[in-house]
Amino acid sequence: MRSDPPLAAELAAHLLRQRDQGAEGLLRRFFRQYPKLGKRDRARIGDLSYFVLRHLRLLGWAEDPATPLENWIEQADLTPLAQRAQTWLAEGAPPPDPALTTAQRLSLPDWLCDALLAERDEAELTALMAALQQPAPVDLRVNRLRTSPTKLQARLARDGVETTPLPGIADGLRLTARRNLRNDSAFADGLYEIQDAGSQLIAPLCGAQAGQTIIDLCAGGGGKALHLAALMGDQGKIIACDVHAHRLDRMRPRLKRAGARSVEIQPLTGGDDDPALTPWRQQADAVLVDAPCSGLGTLRRQPHLTWRLRAEEITRLAALQTQLLARAAQLVKPGGRLVYATCSLLAAENQAQARAFDAAHPDWTPLPTQDLLRHAGMTPPGLWREESVDPWLRAAPQDQSSDGFFAAVWQRSE
Numbered sequence: 001m002r003s004d005p006p007l008a009a010e011l012a013a014h015l016l017r018q019r020d021q022g023a024e025g026l027l028r029r030f031f032r033q034y035p036k037l038g039k040r041d042r043a044r045i046g047d048l049s050y051f052v053l054r055h056l057r058l059l060g061w062a063e064d065p066a067t068p069l070e071n072w073i074e075q076a077d078l079t080p081l082a083q084r085a086q087t088w089l090a091e092g093a094p095p096p097d098p099a100l101t102t103a104q105r106l107s108l109p110d111w112l113c114d115a116l117l118a119e120r121d122e123a124e125l126t127a128l129m130a131a132l133q134q135p136a137p138v139d140l141r142v143n144r145l146r147t148s149p150t151k152l153q154a155r156l157a158r159d160g161v162e163t164t165p166l167p168g169i170a171d172g173l174r175l176t177a178r179r180n181l182r183n184d185s186a187f188a189d190g191l192y193e194i195q196d197a198g199s200q201l202i203a204p205l206c207g208a209q210a211g212q213t214i215i216d217l218c219a220g221g222g223g224k225a226l227h228l229a230a231l232m233g234d235q236g237k238i239i240a241c242d243v244h245a246h247r248l249d250r251m252r253p254r255l256k257r258a259g260a261r262s263v264e265i266q267p268l269t270g271g272d273d274d275p276a277l278t279p280w281r282q283q284a285d286a287v288l289v290d291a292p293c294s295g296l297g298t299l300r301r302q303p304h305l306t307w308r309l310r311a312e313e314i315t316r317l318a319a320l321q322t323q324l325l326a327r328a329a330q331l332v333k334p335g336g337r338l339v340y341a342t343c344s345l346l347a348a349e350n351q352a353q354a355r356a357f358d359a360a361h362p363d364w365t366p367l368p369t370q371d372l373l374r375h376a377g378m379t380p381p382g383l384w385r386e387e388s389v390d391p392w393l394r395a396a397p398q399d400q401s402s403d404g405f406f407a408a409v410w411q412r413s414e
């Protein structure tokens with residue numbers, strides 16, 4: 001059996017090159033090729049390969065400052081990098097060379113470093129990257145349709161899974177140590193979903209009440225739709241839409257497990273005149289746009305995104321996000337709510353979208369997300385800074401130890 005660095009290098013290269021796939025699934029499939037590896041070896045090799053991806057540019061620079069980043073990404077064999085990474089992991093990285101640029105020091109591509117600096121200064125970006133380069137904890141959302149946080153905590157503890165409540169997040173628990181919950185019986189019984197703390201702040205912004213009609217326009221595998229169903233006590237109608245039917249299909253077993261019957265699955269064509277949406281014009285109490293985005297807020301779990309994304313992809317996504325927001329607005333009834341959310345950290349996908357919607361829709365009122373969350377019983381500490389004057393939600397890993405999320409909410413005039 002080869003030792004850790006070559007396998008970690010192979011795994012890192014594999015993660016770098018796969019497009020449109022989540023790291024977790026890729027990792028599982030990769031390790032299937034090495035059935036003899038034990039749990040601990042897999043964890044070690046996984047950690048090392050993630051470390052390589054998190055510090056790829058800096059490691060490459062230390063290896064050979066003259067080789068451009070693109071060449072490191074395309075390199076067939078990243079083993080020397082992985083060997084250096086193993087030393088840095090064990091002994092700590094050396095202090096950064098003062099000659100390094102900000103992008104090199106933070107191990108980012110130049111274009112991405114510039115884009116991240118659009119709405120924050122260098123000190124804030126440094127703190128953000130330090131948090132994003134750490135492994136993420138595992139957070140759970142208790143399914144209120146089946147149990148309560150106290151009961152779930154006790155049940156998990158009996159099974160040897162220790163958790164602590166997520167401060168200020170009504171149904172949130174955090175595992176005290178990382179652990180695979182795939183075969184956990186409480187999970188199979190639908191008592192909880194695995195959902196990051198930041199993601200748990202989005203559905204409550206819809207202000208959904210029992211009996212209402214809510215459209216989840218980009219429902220994917222249903223994380224937020226399931227949360228909405230729980231918040232509404234499964235009373236009312238949640239129309240879970242997506243252009244990718246295979247993603248919607250993944251929701252079906254989750255709905256069954258959770259005991260959520262109020263969610264209706266609706267595949268979309270993706271066009272402005274989609275007949276599936278026509279009957280809902282100005283009918284929904286709230287529409288959630290959990291927009292397709294760069295996913296940069298999830299870098300702790302998917303460090304390869306840093307190297308896979310291209311500036312042109314952000315331009316394409318931003319155009320789609322504008323289109324989806326406009327489409328969603330048509331479905332909101334007078335007095336109803338429109339919620340726009342991303343797990344991005346880029347102004348082009350976040351603040352710029354919110355500002356553009358404000359400018360194009362002067363008759364819609366932006367609602368302060370801080371008040372909406374407080375009203376929903378969500379008061380995570382450190383979420384809002386004293387000086388923040390805009391109405392948006394920005395969950396950041398360095399403040400909440402959550403993934404990065406952005407949200408903006410509007411109310412349609414009566």
Ligand SMILES: C[S@@+](CC[C@H](N)C(=O)[O-])C[C@H]1O[C@@H](n2cnc3c(N)ncnc32)[C@H](O)[C@@H]1O
Nearest residue numbers: 218219220222223224242243244270290291292
């Ligand atoms: C951030 S993900 C949604 C995650 C999901 N809401 C959850 O909580 O699990 C964005 C989703 O938007 C979908 N999407 C992309 N283009 C779309 C479009 N034109 N109309 C509707 N959904 C779209 C993608 O298939 C993807 O599932």
